[in-house]
Amino acid sequence: MNILSEKKLENAVVELEIEIPVERVEIEYKAVFHKIQKNAKVDGFRQGKAPVQVVENKYKEYAGNEVAENLVKSTFYDAVEKKELSPIVEPKIAYEMITREEPFKYKAVFEVMPSVELGEYTSLESEEKTCDITDADVETEIDSVRERSAKTNVVEDADAAVVKGNLVRFNLKRTDNVSAEEAALLDYKEYSIVVGKSKDDFTLDNHLMGMKKGEEKSVSIKYPEEYHIKDFAGQNVTYAVAVNEISTIELPAFDDEFAKKSNYESAEDMKIKTREYLEKFIKDRVTTEVKNDLIGKIVEKSTFDVPESMVLNEMYSIFKKTQQRVGYNAESIEQFAMVLGIDPEEYRIKLREDAVRSIKNTLVLTEIAKKEDIKAAEEKYQDIINNIAVQMGKTVEEIEGMIEQNQSRANIENDIILDSAMEVVYSKAKIKKLPAVSLEEFAKSRM
Known part of the structure; x- marks a missing residue:
């Protein structure tokens, strides 16, 4: 086996051109024809009894494909080992033809584990941005646990208006100038929030405050430029809001x-x-x-x-x-x-x-x-x-x-x-x- 060329292509791809001597090709041909002959069905002969010359003529193309496959299998990994390469995928093999009379040449294209030219890593600089935990933060976290065990009581009074701390169930639909597909993504039924929990001034909380069960209205929200959802950042969005239910929330006492x-x-x-x-x-x-x-x-x-x-x-x-x-x-x-x-x-x-x-x-x-x-x-x-x-x-x-x-x-x-x-x-x-x-x-x- 001779490695005729090695080309390093983009994205850690390598191409090897490999040549196998004609003597090795002939040995593989003989081995393949011998295997075929054992089970060959040829008119005029019992199965497995046809002369090798007859078998060679009939199965020439089939044998050539198998010989090529065997030669690639038996030489490719020897070649990559010789070149100290580490393939990470099976190679793509290409060859023009194979005959018994000439050396067999093929090209193997495959990806390898990329080599890394490492940058500086021993004296880097960075900034640590942290925060202090206060008693209020602890209280807020405990309240979130209490809320998971909270009882809700539906407000039956038809004249009752939404106040801070109420759980409000409502329908929400985007109605400004957007495509039907975009509007469908913001068409919520039975959406729920606890009013007053958000500290931002651009949320629905302020608009829901004072609404009554069954009331509908159009609200407009101006999202800040730095809003984390980019499709809304800096946008003025209009929604149709309909209140379905108002509930009070009863938190369990925080005790032992x-x-x-x-x-x-x-x-x-x-x-x-x-x-x-x-x-x-x-x-x-x-x-x-x-x-x-x-x-x-x-x-x-x-x-x-x-x-x-x-x-x-x-x-x-x-x-x-x-x-x-x-x-x-x-x-x-x-x-x-x-x-x-x-x-x-x-x-x-x-x-x-x-x-x-x-x-x-x-x-x-x-x-x-x-x-x-x-x-x-x-x-x-x-x-x-x-x-x-x-x-x-x-x-x-x-x-x-x-x-x-x-x-x-x-x-x-x-x-x-x-x-x-x-x-x-x-x-x-x-x-x-x-x-x-x-x-x-x-x-x-x-x-």
Whole structure:
């Protein structure tokens, strides 16, 4: 076998041109014809008894295809090993012809694991934007738990008007100058909100205040330029609103009894642990944001290609995970996007962007792990197994059995390695802590 040429194309695609000597071709032809002869059905001869020359004439084209296939199988991976390449997909094979009288030449085009020219990762800078948790934040969080156990009482008085704190059930339909398709996406029946909970001045709350059951009216809302839904940002939108029902909300008292029903020891214990939960949530969120900023800077300074097959596989993986999270399985990306009420093409573009970002992050962290000689620590692996066992209500032995059956230990270990590589980057970064803001400001800045 001779490798005539190696071409590196775009997006981590490689083309090899390989030549196999005529002597090797002849050996393969003889082997294939011998196999065919054993079962060949030729007129005038018993099955398997036709002379080899007759078999060769009759099955010449069929044999040529099988010879070519066998030669490719037996030489391709030797060639990539010789060139120290790592294919990530099956190659596309092309050849002009095959004969017994000439060397066999073919071209193999395939994607490889891309090489990464790593950018600076040991002295990066980032900013930490966090918030302080106040007693009011803790109270608000506890109130949200109380609301889940609240009793609602329908207001029977026909003259009763909506006041702050009422649960209002209403119909909502967009009526301004938009297409029928767009209007259909904002035609809600039996929509419900608790009036007065929103602190924004552009919501429906102010318009619902004072309305009575059965009342209908047209309302106009001017959305701010920075509104997180881009189709509404800066727009003046008109809705038809019809109130169907008004209810008062009766929250359970916040006392030791309520706290115990919520799996706390006491009301004070619930306050303490709610604060701890909020502080941990913010800390984890901020740390994740800083890490995302750092890895983004490394990716920006690094050079590498992203193979198309990796992008498509990652898009599919993200798509399936999103379906599981939403709880709806669609047959296609287009169908799923329509159910979510978003443009299918925009959703496909976003999927692709997310997939490319994920792959780039993984490739960079993998390269850092190699440079830092990071291995999967056994204690971290055991911690993960123990956590999975607790979450699933199974024994560690049962989880280990499932992992062995699914052959997923390597995936877990790879995640540990990538996380450890990220920790190296994070630990070496210079992180400037900005003045803390309120929880409300913190949440708004991340919409």
